[in-house]
Amino acid sequence: MRSTQIKIFSTFxxxxxxxxxxxxxxxRHLENREFRIxxxxxxxxxxxxxxxxxLILMPYQIKVRADQTITAQTFPSILAFIMMGGALLNLxxxxxxxxxxxxxxxxxxxxxxxxxALILLxxxxxxxxxxxxxxxxxxxxxxxxxxxxxxxxxxxxYYLLVTTLAxxxxxxxxxxxxxxxx
Amino acid sequence: xxxxxxxxxxxxxxxxxxxxxxxLLLGMVFGAIPGLTVILCIVxxxxxxxxxxxxxxxMFLLGMYCAGSYGGSISAILIRTxxxxxxxxTMLDGYPLSRKGQTHKAxxxxxxxSTFGGIISAVVLLFLAPQVSIFAQKMGTPEYFLVCAFxxxxxxxxxxxxxxxxxxxxxxxxxxxxxGLDPMTSNTRFIFNNINLYSGFDLVICLIGLxxxxxxxxxxxxxxxxxxxNLEKEEKKLNSITKADYKKMARPALLSSLxxxxxxxxxxxxASMASxxxxxxxxxxxxxxxxxxxxxxxxxxxxxxxxNAVTGATLIPLLTLGIPGDGxxxxxxxxxxxxxxxxxxxxxxxxxxxxxxxxxxxxxxNLFMFLQGKFLTPLFARIIKxxxxxxxxxxxxxCFAGAYSVKTSMFDIQIALSFAVLAYLLxxxxxxxxxxxxxxxxxxxxxxxxxRSLILSDGSWxxxxxxxxxxxxxxxxxxxxxxxxxxxxxxxxxxxxxAST
Numbered sequence: 183m184r185s186t187q188i189k190i191f192s193t194f195x196x197x198x199x200x201x202x203x204x205x206x207x208x209x210r211h212l213e214n215r216e217f218r219i220x221x222x223x224x225x226x227x228x229x230x231x232x233x234x235x236x237l238i239l240m241p242y243q244i245k246v247r248a249d250q251t252i253t254a255q256t257f258p259s260i261l262a263f264i265m266m267g268g269a270l271l272n273l274x275x276x277x278x279x280x281x282x283x284x285x286x287x288x289x290x291x292x293x294x295x296x297x298x299a300l301i302l303l304x305x306x307x308x309x310x311x312x313x314x315x316x317x318x319x320x321x322x323x324x325x326x327x328x329x330x331x332x333x334x335x336x337x338x339x340y341y342l343l344v345t346t347l348a349x350x351x352x353x354x355x356x357x358x359x360x361x362x363x364x
Numbered sequence: 365x366x367x368x369x370x371x372x373x374x375x376x377x378x379x380x381x382x383x384x385x386x387x388l389l390l391g392m393v394f395g396a397i398p399g400l401t402v403i404l405c406i407v408x409x410x411x412x413x414x415x416x417x418x419x420x421x422x423m424f425l426l427g428m429y430c431a432g433s434y435g436g437s438i439s440a441i442l443i444r445t446x447x448x449x450x451x452x453x454t455m456l457d458g459y460p461l462s463r464k465g466q467t468h469k470a471x472x473x474x475x476x477x478s479t480f481g482g483i484i485s486a487v488v489l490l491f492l493a494p495q496v497s498i499f500a501q502k503m504g505t506p507e508y509f510l511v512c513a514f515x516x517x518x519x520x521x522x523x524x525x526x527x528x529x530x531x532x533x534x535x536x537x538x539x540x541x542x543x544g545l546d547p548m549t550s551n552t553r554f555i556f557n558n559i560n561l562y563s564g565f566d567l568v569i570c571l572i573g574l575x576x577x578x579x580x581x582x583x584x585x586x587x588x589x590x591x592x593x594n595l596e597k598e599e600k601k602l603n604s605i606t607k608a609d610y611k612k613m614a615r616p617a618l619l620s621s622l623x624x625x626x627x628x629x630x631x632x633x634x635a636s637m638a639s640x641x642x643x644x645x646x647x648x649x650x651x652x653x654x655x656x657x658x659x660x661x662x663x664x665x666x667x668x669x670x671x672n673a674v675t676g677a678t679l680i681p682l683l684t685l686g687i688p689g690d691g692x693x694x695x696x697x698x699x700x701x702x703x704x705x706x707x708x709x710x711x712x713x714x715x716x717x718x719x720x721x722x723x724x725x726x727x728x729x730n731l732f733m734f735l736q737g738k739f740l741t742p743l744f745a746r747i748i749k750x751x752x753x754x755x756x757x758x759x760x761x762x763c764f765a766g767a768y769s770v771k772t773s774m775f776d777i778q779i780a781l782s783f784a785v786l787a788y789l790l791x792x793x794x795x796x797x798x799x800x801x802x803x804x805x806x807x808x809x810x811x812x813x814x815x816r817s818l819i820l821s822d823g824s825w826x827x828x829x830x831x832x833x834x835x836x837x838x839x840x841x842x843x844x845x846x847x848x849x850x851x852x853x854x855x856x857x858x859x860x861x862x863a864s865t
Contacts, residue, residue, distance in 0.1 A: 222529075225793030229532050236539070236554075243554045244546075251823045254546035254553055257811045261539040268532040291792070298584030299788065306577065306784070309764065310777045318765065326757040333753035344757055351761050359415060361769040 202334070215293045220286055222276050226269040233266035305329065318355075318363035322348035371720025374419060375728075383420045384729055387427025388736050394428070395435020396744045398445040400755070402432030404579065406695045407571045408759065411766040418703035418715075422722045425696050426675075426729050432692075433635060433671045434478040434733060437664075438744050441470045450635035450671050453643040457656065457663035464659055468603035473661055475737040476605075477617055477668035482730035484621040484669075485628065485676030490723045493712070496684040500709035505820065506827045508685070509813035510837035512806050515631030515687045516799065517841055521848035522637055523796035530799050533790070537803020538810060540565060547808070548815060560775040567698050569767055569776045570804055573783025574797050576763045581788045583756055613665040616646040620666045624673025628680075631687040635674040642670035676726055683707055683719060686809055691798050694805040 236258065246253040279286055305328050312321035326344035335341070355361045387409075394405035405428050413421035436448030441458035454474060461470040503511070516538075520530030543554045544564025555561035620642040627638040646666035647656045656663050678689025679696075686707035688694035700707055705715055712719050767780045787797050821827035828834055 219792070221792070221794040225529065225532075225790075225795050228789070228793060229536075232536075239554070243556070244551055246549075246551065252815055252818045254549050254551040256818075257814060258539055258542045258553065261535045261542070264535040265532050265539075268528045268535070271528055272526075289792070289794070295584050299581045302581050302584055303781075303785065306580070306760065306781055309760070310774065310781060313764070313768075313777070314774055318768075322761045322764070325760065329757040329760070330753055333751075333756075335751075335753050340751070340754060344754060347754075347758050348761050351758070351765060355765045355769060359412065359769070361411075361765070362772050363765060363768060364774070 209294060213294055216290045217293070218288045219291055220276070220288050222272050222287065226272040226276070229265045229269040230273070233262040233269065236262040237266075301332065305332065313364050319349055319352040321364075322352065367716040367720045368724075370717045371722075371724055374717055374721040375725050377419075380420050380423045380725065381728070381732075383416065384423035384427045384725065385732055385736070387424040388431040388729065388733050389427075389740075391428035391431030391433075392435040392438075392733075392736065392740070392744055394447075395432035395451075396438040396447045397750065397755070398439050398443075398447050400447070400759075401575070401579075402429060402436075402448055402692050403571075403575050403695065404759070405432055406692055407568070407576050408762045408766060410568055410571075410695060410699060411769045413699050414702060414769075418700070418705055418718050419721045419725065421699050421703060422696070423725050423729065425699055426722075426726055427732075429692050429696070430478075430482055430672060430675050430726075430729050431733050431736070433482075433675060434475065434668070434737060435744065436671075437474040437478070437668055438471065438741065441467065441474065442745055448635075450639045451667075453639040453667040454664060454671075456643070457658070457660045457667075460657065461659035461661070461664065466603055466659070469605060469661075470659075470664060471741050472603075472605055473609075473613070473664045474668045475734060475741070477613070477620075477665045478672040478737075479730050479734040480617055481621050481624055481669035481671065481673035482675055482733065483727060485625055485673045486723070486726040486730060487676075488625050489676035489679055489726060490720075493680050493683055493719070493723060496680055497709055497712040500684045501713075503709065503833060504817075504831070505813045506817040507831065507833045507837060509810060509817055510828060510834055510841065511631070511681075511685055511687055512810040512813065514837060514841050514844065515681070516802060516806060516810070518630060518844055518848075519802050520799045521844065521852075523798045525794060526852060527845070527848055529795050533795050533797070534799035534803045537800035537805075538807045539803075540570070540800075541804050541807020542811065547812065560773065565779060565804075566770050566776065567695075567804060568770055569780050570783050571695060571801070572763045572767050573780035574787045574801060576759060577780055577784035578787035578791070578797075580756055580760055581784060582791070583752065609661055612662055615649065616642075616662045616666040617669045619645060619649070620669035621673040624670040625677040627670075628674035628677025628689050631681045631685075631689055635671045635690065638670045638674050639667045642666045672730070676723075679723075679726070683711055683722075684709065688802065688805060691801050694801055697805055 240255055240259065240262075244253075244255045244258070246255050276286060305325060308328070309321055309325040312324060315321075316324070323345050326348050327341060330340055330344060352363060356363055390405055390409060391402065394400045395402055406425055409424070409428065413424055416424065432448060433450065436446050436451030437454045437458060438447060440446040440451040440455035441462050444455055444459040446452045446455050458470045458474065461467075516534045517531075520534045521527050523530050523533070541564070543561060545551070545562055546553055552562070623642045623645065624635075624638050627641065628635075643656075643663060643666055646662050647653050650656065650660070650662050652660070652662075674690070678693045681687045681689050682693050682697060682700075684707075686697065688697055697707060705711060705718065763780065764777055767776045768774070770776055790797055790800070817827050818825070821830075829838065
């Protein structure tokens with residue numbers, strides 16, 4: 183019985199070690215891989231697309247009477263035009279800079295950083311999906327453990343501390359603030 | 365006078381002082397730890413105020429706000445990493461002074477200067493806010509709209525790299541605020557047949573996504589290791605503040621308190637801008653400008669005074685006009701509304717006693733901040749070493765619980781996550797989030813006053829130039845735009861000159 187427990191434990195630690203090594207190998211491979219983005223251009227394209235989408239969808243999403251001049255569409259339309267105008271101005275300004283052969287401001291985006299951000303987002307999504315199924319406390323504990331794993335923490339006391347804090351926060355909201363958590 | 369006395373009586377309840385001190389403690393912790401901000405602190409603990417009364421919840425939030433402003437100086441001085449953005453200027457002289465073995469002195473200076481600035485601004489709030497409220501009652505809907513536009517213009521101008529990006533961000537925030545039921549016609553707007561969006565996006569949910577959860581996504585970036593701090597081994601003699609030091613600090617402290625009050629009153633600005641303006645002024649007026657950047661006590665006094673001098677002043681436009689002076693105070697607007705206190709000219713008329721209690725409470729917030737800072741700073745010096753691996757999941761768990769508690773709906777958590785992704789993208793595109801926040805907060809009153817004005821004038825835009833107050837406000841907006849654009853152009857010219865040399 184004891185030898186079975188030891189076998190399961192060592193298999194588990196071996197698996198964790200394997201995952202660790204795979205992560206390290208992938209991170210080394212991606213470490214200095216980067217690409218450039220021009221924030222002014224990217225931001226302007228984002229706002230141009232968003233404002234265009236708003237204006238296209240507006241007649242379907244906001245029903246108004248034809249005989250009114252000031253309607254529920256007035257303010258959102260003005261805002262969409264402000265965003266569109268700002269984006270176009272920025273793009274024209276950037277175009278003129280390029281024409282004058284002036285250097286454009288850019289930002290280095292590291293692929294590894296963005297993959298890490300996606301992983302963090304994935305953990306948040308997992309947490310939100312688990313919450314209605316497993317309840318607040320258990321899903322919070324799982325999320326806490328995932329995050330400590332993400333930060334490559336090996337000290338068992340941290341895992342105990344985060345688990346305890348997750349449970350305490352649950353009690354704080356449920357029993358002191360009387361909030362009905364899942 | 366009656367309101368003053370009744371306000372005093374309302375304030376002096378044990379629960380208010382307990383809430384105040386808990387808020388102060390939390391504010392100092394969040395202010396001190398780099399990566400955690402005052403806005404994050406207020407966002408996380410705002411749901412706790414739902415079960416509190418108006419005065420108690422405001423003492424709790426003001427405690428966080430004032431202490432957070434001071435708390436940022438602790439890590440700025442100890443480890444050269446400002447806990448809050450407006451402690452960056454404090455770091456310029458606080459850290460060098462600490463390197464000379466005078467850490468205790470730097471921390472004491474920061475605390476005393478913060479308390480001084482905070483009390484000055486609390487007194488200004490107490491006497492000025494009722495007068496501004498009387499003036500604000502003369503404003504009609506077009507004037508009100510122009511004040512909102514002024515606030516948004518200023519914040520757009522100072523937040524982003526360019527005025528255009530700031531304006532686009534502000535417009536985005538205003539647009540998001542329009543989603544839901546139109547309050548004037550009850551038409552649905554951009555709800556995509558989702559009944560959860562009938563009442564639009566709750567401000568607290570947006571804030572949790574924009575400022576709390578987005579910080580979690582930014583943890584993907586490399587973080588520096590926090591250096592060790594040792595306060596025990598410093599000479600006592602070297603760390604006492606002498607009479608000569610107080611004499612030296614007096615002028616920059618007084619000037620900075622004035623700068624803080626003026627900048628704080630202008631909607632949309634805040635302590636970050638004030639701290640650098642004040643630092644620059646203090647350096648120009650100093651007899652020993654060469655000391656600045658090398659541990660100048662005038663530098664620390666100037667920046668820490670102004671940080672807290674802003675706190676009371678930012679409440680003036682909030683309470684009298686419903687226009688927040690900065691991002692943190694914008695969140696307090698939510699706390700006011702939850703307690704049935706609609707900010708604006710009528711607030712002092714309908715809830716005068718509560719307002720006086722809150723304004724008097726701010727004086728005590730600063731006094732208790734001094735006491736907590738005096739005795740607890742060594743504790744906070746240890747707290748800044750808490751690993752980010754523990755802080756991050758705890759913050760997220762708080763966020764999810766807080767987001768769920770608003771309407772006990774998982775949909776709100778999904779919305780918060782969406783806003784987190786939006787904030788992350790905006791950060792990548794170097795588009796500031798503060799104008800988005802202000803747009804969200806001011807959206808409903810801006811639109812309401814805009815549309816009412818046009819309805820009253822049968823669609824004529826001339827209503828916005830029909831009164832002396834409107835014309836004055838338009839002139840102020842035009843002047844502000846001119847100053848902002850000129851400032852940005854000068855920045856670009858300096859940048860080009862530096863690049864070419």
